[in-house]
Amino acid sequence: MAATIRDVARLAGVSPSTVSRALSMPGVVNATTRARVQAAADRLGYEPNRAARGLITGRTGNIGLVVPDLANPFFPSVVKGVQARARASDVAVFLADTDEDARAEAGLVRALAKQVDGMILCSPRASQEDLAAIAQETTVVLVNRLVEGIAAVTFDNEGGMRQAVAHLVALGHRKIAWVGGPQTSWSSAHRILGLTAAARDSGAELIEVGHFAPTYDGGMAAADQAVATGATAVVTYNDLVAIGLLARLHARGISVPDDLSVVGVDDIAMSRMSRPALTTVRLPKQRAGEIAVELLLAVLDAPDPDTIVGSRGSLPGELIVRDSTGVAHRQARP
Amino acid sequence: MAATIRDVARLAGVSPSTVSRALSMPGVVNATTRARVQAAADRLGYEPNRAARGLITGRTGNIGLVVPDLANPFFPSVVKGVQARARASDVAVFLADTDEDARAEAGLVRALAKQVDGMILCSPRASQEDLAAIAQETTVVLVNRLVEGIAAVTFDNEGGMRQAVAHLVALGHRKIAWVGGPQTSWSSAHRILGLTAAARDSGAELIEVGHFAPTYDGGMAAADQAVATGATAVVTYNDLVAIGLLARLHARGISVPDDLSVVGVDDIAMSRMSRPALTTVRLPKQRAGEIAVELLLAVLDAPDPDTIVGSRGSLPGELIVRDSTGVAHRQARP
DNA sequence: ATGAAAGCGCTAACAG
DNA sequence: CTGTTAGCGCTTTCAT
Numbered sequence: 001m002a003a004t005i006r007d008v009a010r011l012a013g014v015s016p017s018t019v020s021r022a023l024s025m026p027g028v029v030n031a032t033t034r035a036r037v038q039a040a041a042d043r044l045g046y047e048p049n050r051a052a053r054g055l056i057t058g059r060t061g062n063i064g065l066v067v068p069d070l071a072n073p074f075f076p077s078v079v080k081g082v083q084a085r086a087r088a089s090d091v092a093v094f095l096a097d098t099d100e101d102a103r104a105e106a107g108l109v110r111a112l113a114k115q116v117d118g119m120i121l122c123s124p125r126a127s128q129e130d131l132a133a134i135a136q137e138t139t140v141v142l143v144n145r146l147v148e149g150i151a152a153v154t155f156d157n158e159g160g161m162r163q164a165v166a167h168l169v170a171l172g173h174r175k176i177a178w179v180g181g182p183q184t185s186w187s188s189a190h191r192i193l194g195l196t197a198a199a200r201d202s203g204a205e206l207i208e209v210g211h212f213a214p215t216y217d218g219g220m221a222a223a224d225q226a227v228a229t230g231a232t233a234v235v236t237y238n239d240l241v242a243i244g245l246l247a248r249l250h251a252r253g254i255s256v257p258d259d260l261s262v263v264g265v266d267d268i269a270m271s272r273m274s275r276p277a278l279t280t281v282r283l284p285k286q287r288a289g290e291i292a293v294e295l296l297l298a299v300l301d302a303p304d305p306d307t308i309v310g311s312r313g314s315l316p317g318e319l320i321v322r323d324s325t326g327v328a329h330r331q332a333r334p
Numbered sequence: 335m336a337a338t339i340r341d342v343a344r345l346a347g348v349s350p351s352t353v354s355r356a357l358s359m360p361g362v363v364n365a366t367t368r369a370r371v372q373a374a375a376d377r378l379g380y381e382p383n384r385a386a387r388g389l390i391t392g393r394t395g396n397i398g399l400v401v402p403d404l405a406n407p408f409f410p411s412v413v414k415g416v417q418a419r420a421r422a423s424d425v426a427v428f429l430a431d432t433d434e435d436a437r438a439e440a441g442l443v444r445a446l447a448k449q450v451d452g453m454i455l456c457s458p459r460a461s462q463e464d465l466a467a468i469a470q471e472t473t474v475v476l477v478n479r480l481v482e483g484i485a486a487v488t489f490d491n492e493g494g495m496r497q498a499v500a501h502l503v504a505l506g507h508r509k510i511a512w513v514g515g516p517q518t519s520w521s522s523a524h525r526i527l528g529l530t531a532a533a534r535d536s537g538a539e540l541i542e543v544g545h546f547a548p549t550y551d552g553g554m555a556a557a558d559q560a561v562a563t564g565a566t567a568v569v570t571y572n573d574l575v576a577i578g579l580l581a582r583l584h585a586r587g588i589s590v591p592d593d594l595s596v597v598g599v600d601d602i603a604m605s606r607m608s609r610p611a612l613t614t615v616r617l618p619k620q621r622a623g624e625i626a627v628e629l630l631l632a633v634l635d636a637p638d639p640d641t642i643v644g645s646r647g648s649l650p651g652e653l654i655v656r657d658s659t660g661v662a663h664r665q666a667r668p
Numbered sequence: 669a670t671g672a673a674a675g676c677g678c679t680a681a682c683a684g
Numbered sequence: 685c686t687g688t689t690a691g692c693g694c695t696t697t698c699a700t
Contacts, residue, residue, distance in 0.1 A: 002448065002471070004677060015687045020679055030685060049448050051385035051394065052677035055692045060385065062428075062449075070410040070417075071603065080404045083431040092446060094396075095429035097417045112426060114336065114383050115396075137336075216607055243607055250609065269405065273550055273577055275584065275609045338693060349671045354695055364669060386693035389676045 003044035012040035023048065050092075063296060064094045064112040064119035066105060072214065072240065073268040074285060078122055078143060081289020089297060091117075102126050106134065113138040117300050120292045121145075123187070141296045143288055145186045151299050153291045153313045157187055160281040160317025161194030164235055164263045167279070167319055169202045172328035173233040173261065176204055179222040179245065180211045181237030188237055191265065195235065207231055212241060219244020227252070232260060232328045239264035239271045239280055246274060246324070257326030267320055276323035284315050291315070337378035346374035357382070384426075397630060398428045398446040398453035400439060406548065406574065407602040408619060412456055412477060415623020423631060425451075436460050440468065447472040451634055454626045455479075457521070475630045477622055479520045485633050487625045487647045491521055494615040494651030495528030498569055498597045501613070501653055503536045506662035507567040507595065510538055513556040513579065514545045515571030522571055525599070529569065541565055546575060553578020561586070566594060566662045573598035573605045573614055580608060580658070591660030601654055610657035618649050625649070 009016045014033060022029045022037040029037075040046075054060035065082050067075040079095065086093050094112050098105045102125035109119060118139035124131060128147055134140055135150045142152035168176055178195055181188035192208070199206035207229045212218035219241035226234045226245065236242040242264030249256055256262050256276055264271060267282035291313055343350045348367060356363045356371035363371075374380075388394035399416050401409040413429065420427050428446055432439045436459040443453060452473035458465060462481055468474055469484045476486035502510055512529055515522035526542070533540035541563045546552035553575035560568045560579065570576040576598030583590055590596050590610055598605060601616035625647055 005679095006677080016677090017679075017688080018686060021686085024679085028685075033685085047444065047448055049389075049677050051388055051449060052692090053679070054385055055383075055389065055677080055694090056679050058692085065429075070414045073407065073410075076404040076407075076410045079429070080431055083404075083429070084433070087430075087442070090445075092428055092449065093430070094426055095399075095413070095417070096421075096427070097414055099418070108421070110381065111424075114381055115385060115426065216603070247607060247609075269550070270604050270607070273581060273604070274607070275581075339695095340693080350693090351672080351695075352670060355670085358695085362669080367669080383693055386676090387695070389678090389693080390695050392676085 002049075003046045005046070005048065007044055008037065008040045008046050011044065012037045059117050059300075060115060061090065062092045062094060062116045063293070064096065064109070064116040065122065066096045066098060066108060066112075066119060066124070067122045068098050068100045068105075068125055070097050073270060074238065074266050074283075075122060077268075077285035078289040078292075081286035081291075082120060082293055083289075084286075085290040085293035089293070091293075091297075098125065100125060102130075106130050109134050110137070118296045120289075120296060122292075123185075125184070139296065139299055141292050141299070143292050151295050153288050153295060153315065155187070155283045155288070156314045156316045157190035158194030158197065160265065160283070160319075161191050161235070162198040163317065163319040164265075164281055165195060165198035165202060165204065167321065167325065168233045168235075168261060168263065169204055171233075171261065171325060173231075174204050174328070175207065175229075175231045175233075177207045177209050177226045177229045177231035177234045179209045179219070179226055179234060179236040179241055181214045181241070183211045185214070185237070191237070209234075212237070214238055214240060216240050216244035216247070219246070220248045223248035223252070227254065227260070233263065233325070234260060235263045235265075237265065239266045239268045239278060242278055242280070242324075243270060243274050246276070246278070256324050259329075261325040261328075263325060265317070271320075272322070274324075279322045279325040280320050281317040282320045283317050288315055336383075337380045339380070339382065341378055342371065342374045342380050345378065346371045393451055393634075394449060395424065396426045396428060396450045397627070398430065398443070398450040399456065400430045400432060400442060400446075400453065400458070401456045402432050402434045402439075402459055404431050407604060408572065408600055408617075409456060411602075411619035412623040412626075415620035415625075416454060416627055417623075418620075419624040419627035423627070425627075425631075432459065434459060436464075440464050443468050444471070452630045454623075454630060456626075457519075459518070473630065473633055475626050475633070477626050485629050487622050487629060487649065489521070489617045489622070490648045490650050491524035492528030492531065494599065494617070494653075495525050495569070496532040497651065497653040498599075498615055499529060499532035499536060499538065501655065501659065502567045502569075502595060502597065503538055505567075505595065505659060507565075508538050508662070509541065509563075509565045509567075511541045511543050511560045511563045511565035511568045513543045513553070513560055513568060513570040513575055515548045515552075515575070517545045519548070519571070525571070543568075546571070548572055548575060550574050550578035550581070553580070554582045557582035557586070561588065561594070567597065567659070568594060569597045569599075571599065573600045573602045573612060576612055576614070576658070577604060577608050580610070580612070590658050595659040595662075597659060599651070605654075606656070608658075613656045613659040614654050615651040616654045617651050622649055 096108045123144040264280040271278040430442045457478040598614040605612040
């Protein structure tokens with residue numbers, strides 16, 4: 001059995017409360033007793049029981065993290081960022097994968113809520129109402145989604161899309177196709193906003209191809225329709241879709257970027273490895289995870305949380321140019 | 335504030351102990367009182383506080399899961415399996431990513447140990463001694479690693495490698511190169527055992543190229559040495575390495591599989607998407623995660639854990655043939 | 669079948 | 685500065 005605070009107290013010849021103070025409010029106890037307590041604790045390998053502490057302080061030192069699908073490489077990156085930042089503050093992370101099931105999401109959140117100080121919901125599938133209800137029960141930080149009154153860290157989707165369009169227009173493209181993500185996706189909706197504005201400003205034509213699963217297969221499915229638009233460049237909801245699209249284009253003998261240019265979003269590891277390497281708008285995924293933890297901790301510690309909830313961060317995307325984008329037409333080249 | 339057991343008791347007009355019994359030992363209480371308690375609990379949205387329960391029962395209903403690096407696509411799959419199986423048994427999962435740091439591993443385990451009933455250590459980097467020490471403090475299940483006296487779920491590395499060799503030999507290959515993983519990797523060591531035996535049995539020659547990082551860059555680094563061996567086929571530690579190798583070969587103008595055949599291990603999602611698609615030994619990663627949870631739960635519930643610790647599962651690998659393997663030489667073809 | 673009481677490990681008042 | 689007391693929310697004897 002692991003050592004308790006009473007074991008340490010007995011060994012150090014003090015009361016349990018002194019041990020508690022010596023360990024968590026060092027300034028308040030006599031230096032020599034503190035040293036004695038510390039020594040006893042070390043000798044017994046004492047680690048306070050967080051659950052017991054949480055019972056009385058109301059703070060568990062744990063946070064929850066909910067993601068829709070770890071198989072999408074976007075999320076492990078965010079998780080990694082959350083992990084790293086949480087560890088630095090000595091908080092432990094409960095992870096839940098909802099398998100893209102919006103209902104499971106609500107259930108998991110409720111089950112976890114009791115054991116955590118707050119939760120980070122990553123690209124949640126739940127409805128705005130459910131999210132609001134959840135935020136009522138526990139402190140919540142949203143990643144990649146904006147809901148009134150809830151703290152969030154998002155990406156600058158509009159800015160990222162502007163960069164992509166600027167790049168393509170500079171290469172001579174005037175007709176750009178957009179392969180959208182899931183119908184309900186918050187970020188897909190915002191990306192199209194940026195795309196539309198950028199196309200208008202630069203005199204390019206934007207053609208929406210529709211909504212597809214945010215997966216490799218989704219990209220395969222979208223490819224033929226994208227080609228049929230007659231566009232010379234395609235921007236996809238994310239890199240996974242772009243890579244699926246690339247595969248289908250290759251199978252059809254359509255050369256990228258000679259016949260068609262392709263731009264993705266995310267910059268997952270795979271994008272660098274695809275052939276041709278994928279031009280993409282890099283989203284600082286890991287950083288988003290770190291910031292989400294900081295935001296959550298800040299809200300938890302704030303005397304007036306509302307002031308912080310207002311200050312949400314929007315992280316810039318960065319255009320990474322690789323081989324999948326080229327001039328508008330093979331024929332246009334010398 | 336969330337409802338407590340006393341709130342439910344008051345509303346139902348019974349004592350807290352009755353509520354406790356009604357909810358967790360339904361057979362023991364009068365049917366009508368049970369109904370009343372249930373109704374009260376539902377109305378208040380009562381969820382028992384697990385931390386408080388754990389304090390007295392000694393069981394938290396939580397498990398810990400430690401992985402070395404979520405950026406390696408192998409691990410998210412295992413995590414997903416663990417998640418799914420844990421959720422089915424209503425247990426919550428603490429996740430920790432150690433960033434390949436063996437020392438951080440030990441520290442994280444100790445920090446988590448107090449809050450969980452047991453831990454799943456996935457391909458741990460820690461030394462055998464550290465692992466044994468950890469297993470002393472808390473119940474442990476190892477994934478992809480074998481240590482005396484600790485429950486584990488492993489993959490049949492030898493069998494997988496035999497399948498790979500049989501496939502290559504059938505295609506006419508007689509000289510096969512092996513690109514190993516990290517020097518300390520348990521699975522790398524076991525894969526080479528299977529490779530050696532299979533090569534001996536089939537009269538093929540096996541050439542070890544050395545140890546490389548289990549990453550894309552590791553594969554890039556290994557490519558030229560693999561080519562220099564004069565082998566007609568290369569088997570790599572994992573798919574990530576194989577894909578890096580593919581990239582370097584392509585850059586050098588070496589055609590796969592015409593000039594060289596390549597086989598990976600794992601069957602990560604990326605392998606299907608690479609060009610050429612990668613022949614690989616599929617490891618049931620997600621299943622391994624599920625089994626790890628089952629094993630852990632079984633050990634926790636067992637009156638005599640040792641009987642279970644003995645019965646570890648070894649999951650078979652499955653050869654998935656794709657485009658990266660072909661006949662021994664371009665010249666050999668008609 | 670139910671209630672009262674005790675206590676899991678810890679911290680926070682309150683005395684001293 | 686330190687010890688004593690009480691109690692977080694829950695389960696589990698022990699009575700009744």
